Structures are given as C-alpha cells and as structure tokens.
Amino acid sequence: xxxxxxxxxxxxxxxLPVIALFNAKVSLFVNGRKSVLTELKKHITDKxxxxxxxxxxxxxxxxxxxxxxxxxxxxxxxKIVVSFFSPSGYEVIKQSATAxxxxxxxxxxxxxxKRFIKLLQPxxxxxxxxxxxxxxxxxxQNKGIPILLISAIFKNDQTYFKWYGGFMRxxxxxFSHFFIQDSESEKLLNSIGIHNTTITGDTRFDRVSEIxxxxxRLEFMDNFTQNNSCFVMGxxxxxxxxxxxxxINASSHEMxxxxxxxxxxxxxxxxxxxxxxxxxxLLSEISENSPVDPEVxxxxxxxxxxxxxxxxxxxxxxxxxxxxxxxxxxxxxVFGIPVIIGPNYTGFKEAEExxxxxxxxxxxxxxxxxxxxxKFILDSDFRTETGxxxxxxxxxxxxxxxxxxxxxxxxx
Numbered sequence: 001x002x003x004x005x006x007x008x009x010x011x012x013x014x015x016l017p018v019i020a021l022f023n024a025k026v027s028l029f030v031n032g033r034k035s036v037l038t039e040l041k042k043h044i045t046d047k048x049x050x051x052x053x054x055x056x057x058x059x060x061x062x063x064x065x066x067x068x069x070x071x072x073x074x075x076x077x078x079k080i081v082v083s084f085f086s087p088s089g090y091e092v093i094k095q096s097a098t099a100x101x102x103x104x105x106x107x108x109x110x111x112x113x114k115r116f117i118k119l120l121q122p123x124x125x126x127x128x129x130x131x132x133x134x135x136x137x138x139x140x141q142n143k144g145i146p147i148l149l150i151s152a153i154f155k156n157d158q159t160y161f162k163w164y165g166g167f168m169r170x171x172x173x174x175f176s177h178f179f180i181q182d183s184e185s186e187k188l189l190n191s192i193g194i195h196n197t198t199i200t201g202d203t204r205f206d207r208v209s210e211i212x213x214x215x216x217r218l219e220f221m222d223n224f225t226q227n228n229s230c231f232v233m234g235x236x237x238x239x240x241x242x243x244x245x246x247x248i249n250a251s252s253h254e255m256x257x258x259x260x261x262x263x264x265x266x267x268x269x270x271x272x273x274x275x276x277x278x279x280x281x282l283l284s285e286i287s288e289n290s291p292v293d294p295e296v297x298x299x300x301x302x303x304x305x306x307x308x309x310x311x312x313x314x315x316x317x318x319x320x321x322x323x324x325x326x327x328x329x330x331x332x333x334v335f336g337i338p339v340i341i342g343p344n345y346t347g348f349k350e351a352e353e354x355x356x357x358x359x360x361x362x363x364x365x366x367x368x369x370x371x372x373x374x375k376f377i378l379d380s381d382f383r384t385e386t387g388x389x390x391x392x393x394x395x396x397x398x399x400x401x402x403x404x405x406x407x408x409x410x411x412x
Contacts, residue, residue: 001166001167002134002167005134005135005167006109006110006135009107009108009109009135010109012107013107013109016029016030017030025087025088028087028090028091029086029087029104032087032090032104033104033106033107036103036104036106036116037106037115037116037119039101039103040101040103040116040119040120041119043079043100043101044079044081044101044119044120044121046121048079048121049077049078049079049123050078050079050080050081050120050121050122050123051071051075051078051079051080051081051122051123051124051126051412052081052082052083052120052122052124052125052126053067053068053071053080053081053082053083053099053126053128054082054083054084054085054105054125054126054127054128054131055082055083055084055085055089055128055129055131056084056085056086056089056128056129056130056131057084057085057086057088057089058086058088058089058092058093059089059327059328060089060128060129060130060131061082061084061089061093061128062204062207062328063128063129063151063202063203063204063207064126064128064150064151064203065098065207066203066206066207066210066401067126067150067203067401067404067405067408068080068082068098068099069098069210070401070405071405071408072098072099074405074409075412078123078412079100079101080098080099080100080101081099081100081101081102081103081120081122082096082098082099082101082102082103083102083103083104083105084102084103084104084105085104085105085131090102090103090104092302092303105131105133105136108133108134108135108136109135110135110139112135113133113135113136113138113139114139116136117136117139117140117143117145122140122145123145123411123412124145124146124147124148124408124411124412125140125145125146125147125148126147126148126150126408127147127148127149127150127175128149128150128151129149129150129151129152129153130149130152130153132168132171132172133171134167134168134170134171137171137174137175138171138174140174141174146176146177146411147174147175147176148175148176148177148178148179148404148407148408149175149177149178149179150179150200150203150400150404151179151180151181151200151202151203151204151400152178152179152180152181152185153180153181153182153185153202153349154180154184154185154188154189155188155347156188160172160188160192161188161191161192169192172192172194173193173194175196176196177196177197177198177407178194178196178197178198179197179198179200179400179403179404179407180197180198180199180200181199181200181201181202181349182199182201182349183199185197185199186199198403198407200399200400200403200404201397201399201400202349202350202397202400203400203401203404204328204330204350205330205394205397205398205399205400206398206399206400206401206402208330208331208333208334208394209334209394209395209398211306211310211331211334212334212335216306216307216310217307218304218307218308218311220283220286221258221307221308221311223286224256224258224281224294224297225256225311226256226293228254228255228256229253229254229255229256229313229377230255230256230257230258230311230312230313231255231256231257231258231312231313231314231315231316231373231377232258232260232308232309232311232312232314232315232316232332233257233258233259233260233315233316233318234260234305234308234309234315234316234317234318234327234331234332235260235261235262235305235317235318235319235327235328236259236260236261236262236316236318237261237262237263237318237319237321237322237324238268239321239322239342240316240318240319240321240322240342241259241261241272241275243321243363243365243366243369244259244316244369245272245275245276246366247366247369247370247373248276248278248296249275249276249277249278250370251373253374253377255295255377256295256296256297257278257295257296257297258296258297258298258299258308258311258312259272259296259297259298259299260298260299260304260305260308261298261299261300262318262319262324262327264300264301264302266300269282269298269300272298273298276296276298278295278296279293279294279295279296280294280295280296280297280298281294281296281297281298282297282298282300283297283298283299283300283301283304284300284301305331306331309331309332309335309337310335312332312335312337313337313376313383314337314338314340314373314376314377314383315332315333315337315338315339315340316339316340316341317329317332317339317340317341318342319341319342320341320342320343320344320345320351320362321342321343321344322344325344325347325348326341326342326344326345326348326351329341329348329350329351329354329360330350330394333354333359333360333390333391333393333394334390334391334394335387336387336388336390336391337383337386337387337390338359338360338361338376338383338386338387338390339354339359339360339361339390340360340361340362340363340369340372340373340376341360341361341362341363342362342363342364343362343363343364345362350393353393354389354390354393357389357393358386358389359386359387359389359390359393360390361386
C-alpha cells in the first residue's frame with residue numbers, strides 16, 4: 001500500500017505545477033514549498049531545540065493557538081515552528097510573531113519528509129485536529145519523536161473505521177497520544193485498538209475565550225457604527241449573500257450591516273456591492289470621499305473579522321448553504337450574541353450543540369431569515385437570552401489546553 005500511496009503523491013507532484021499555471025491558490029501552494037528547506041536551514045541550527053506544530057489551515061491554527069502561546073511563554077529557549085498545508089493559513093500567519101518560523105508542510109514523499117525532519121529536529125510534533133500524513137508520521141516515529149494529535153474528532157464514516165482502511169489505521173497508530181473532543185471519538189479509536197487517548201474537549205473554546213481579553217477596538221468600526229446596533233455577517237459565500245442582500249435591501253430597521261465575504265475576489269466584491277441598494281462602502285476604500293453615514297460595510301480585507309464580531313448585536317455565520325462547510329460560530333458566540341446559520345451544519349459539533357441549546361438558530365430561506373432577524377432586532381429580551389446561552393456554553397467547555405500542556409511537560 002505504501003507503494004501505491006507514494007506513487008499517488010509522486011503523480012500529484014507532477015501535475016500540481018501545471019495546475020498552478022491556471023489557479024492562483026495552487027500557485028501559492030506550489031511556489032511556497034520551493035523555499036521550505038532553505039528557510040529551515042536559514043533559521044534552525046543543530047544547537048536549537050524546536051517544537052513543531054502543524055495545522056492544515058487558518059482555522060486549525062486558531063484552534064491550536066492557545067497551545068502555541070503557552071509553549072512560547074513556558075519554553076522561551078525553544079524555537080516554535082508552525083507549518084501549514086494550505087496557503088490560506090500560511091499567507092495570513094507567515095509574518096506572525098507568535099512563532100519563530102512559519103513554513104509550509106512539504107508534500108508527503110519519503111524523500112521530502114526525511115530532509116524536513118533532519119533539518120527541523122523537533123523535540124515534539126503536535127498535529128491539530130485531523131492532519132494524517134503517513135510518510136511524515138512514519139519518519140517521526142522512526143526518529144523517536146513524540147507525536148500528539150490535539151482537538152481531534154472522529155466520525156464513523158471515516159476511512160480508519162472501514163474494512164479497507166488498514167493503511168490509514170497504521171498511520172493513525174503512530175501517534176503517541178490523542179487529545180480528543182468527545183467520548184464518541186474515544187469509542188471509535190478504542191474499536192480499532194487505539195487506547196492512548198484523553199478526552200479534553202476542543203482547544204478552540206480556550207482560544208475564543210482569550211479573544212475577550214484582547215483589545216478588540218477598531219477605529220473604522222467606531223466611526224461606522226456610531227453606537228448604532230450592528231448586524232455582522234461573517235465568512236459569507238454567494239449562496240449566503242443572496243439571502244442576506246435581499247434582507248438588507250428590504251429592511252427598514254435602524255441598523256448597521258457588515259458583510260465579510262469568505263473569498264476576497266475583486267469581481268465578486270464588486271458584484272456584491274452593486275446588488276446592495278443601501279449606502280455601501282468597502283473597508284479598503286474608506287476615506288473622506290466615502291458615502292455620508294454608510295449603512296452597509298463590505299469587508300474586503302482579511303484578518304479583522306474576529307474583532308469586528310465584538311461590535312455585533314447579532315451575527316450570521318456563512319458556509320452552511322454550501323458544500324464548503326460552516327465557518328467558525330464560536331468567534332461571534334463568545335461575545336454573548338445570538339448567531340444565525342444556514343441549514344447544513346451536521347458534523348460541526350459546537351453548532352449542533354448550540355442549535356439544541358437555542359444559542360444558534362438555523363434558517364433555510366429568506367422568509368425564515370426575515371422572521372428570525374426581525375425578532376432578534378425588535379425583541380431585546382430574546383436577543384439577550386439567546387446570547388447568554390452562547391456565553392455559558394463556551395465558559396463551560398474551556399480547559400482543553402491546560403490538559404494538553406500537562407502532558408507536554410512530561411515530554412520536554
């Protein structure tokens with residue numbers, strides 16, 4: 001099976017540069033990996049002790065950030081190296097001061113991983129949530145390097161639990177310890193003979209709780225809201241925006257609206273702006289020539305949504321009308337506000353639980369959205385009660401990073 005896997009990775013490596021000629025994201029993926037080994041040689045020496053944290057993308061990095069920050073504070077003599085598989089994570093975090101080095105994960109060929117691990121020489125490797133790369137895990141185990149998987153969650157339909165999943169089960173067994181989100185994941189791992197597990201919950205609860213302690217003030221949001229009520233619509237896709245724009249155009253409420261699309265594509269931003277009939281401004285174009293007292297702001301830059309949520313009285317989180325998947329509902333929920341999402345949220349544990357608790361509400365069409373949004377706007381008691389459910393839920397689920405750190409201290 002390793003022969004077939006390595007052949008597939010090799011073929012992929014041949015086709016990616018061709019695809020990169022026509023796809024900007026794949027181009028970043030390919031070109032970014034060209035300098036991985038050079039950067040490691042430049043920043044890591046034989047005298048360094050390193051801790052390596054790997055995340056698939058930005059969401060997983062945010063999930064692991066409480067661990068990264070605690071490691072940085074507690075082990076200041078170690079170099080913290082963070083790697084990404086996806087350009088969407090790397091491009092945002094590459095200049096972050098949290099890690100000593102941010103890099104791409106090389107393609108999972110035996111040759112690549114041997115060179116990568118030889119240069120990095122980590123004392124411990126920490127993977128976040130679900131990144132399983134057979135050759136990398138094999139090399140780490142052969143070198144005797146402890147491998148942790150944190151905030152992991154497993155489902156019955158995954159390959160590991162199928163009759164044909166032996167190859168991926170072998171890769172999974174190379175982890176030294178699993179810090180998992182729930183008892184169902186533990187039962188599934190136990191069913192395939194894996195018992196080195198600890199149920200800790202999700203480190204994202206620790207991460208979003210820390211957001212409350214930071215300075216979330218944004219001058220442009222102060223100027224835009226001017227103490228008016230604010231409805232923030234974050235990580236939206238065109239399928240979400242079709243519904244949201246219809247509501248905004250028809251609404252007569254004294255309300256400020258913020259739309260932060262998931263993909264910042266100039267053509268799509270222009271399309272969205274054209275569809276909105278109210279006074280609208282792009283964040284990138286705010287100036288003295290902006291519309292007087294704009295009613296709608298379109299956020300056409302990245303990295304600000306978390307702080308923008310702090311200004312919201314109500315939030316909508318996108319992705320649950322698409323196959324791409326629901327985005328992070330905890331980021332707005334932590335501010336004690338109600339959250340609205342689309343209908344496709346199965347598999348997103350915190351969304352499933354908060355829908356049951358009635359801290360998150362789902363809608364499937366414009367009629368449902370209009371009824372619910374109007375109720376939140378007009379009924380302050382309903383809005384407050386819903387938001388308090390979200391606050392309590394997050395508070396009750398904190399603490400995963402403490403348990404992970406207790407284990408790491410036994411390894412370093």
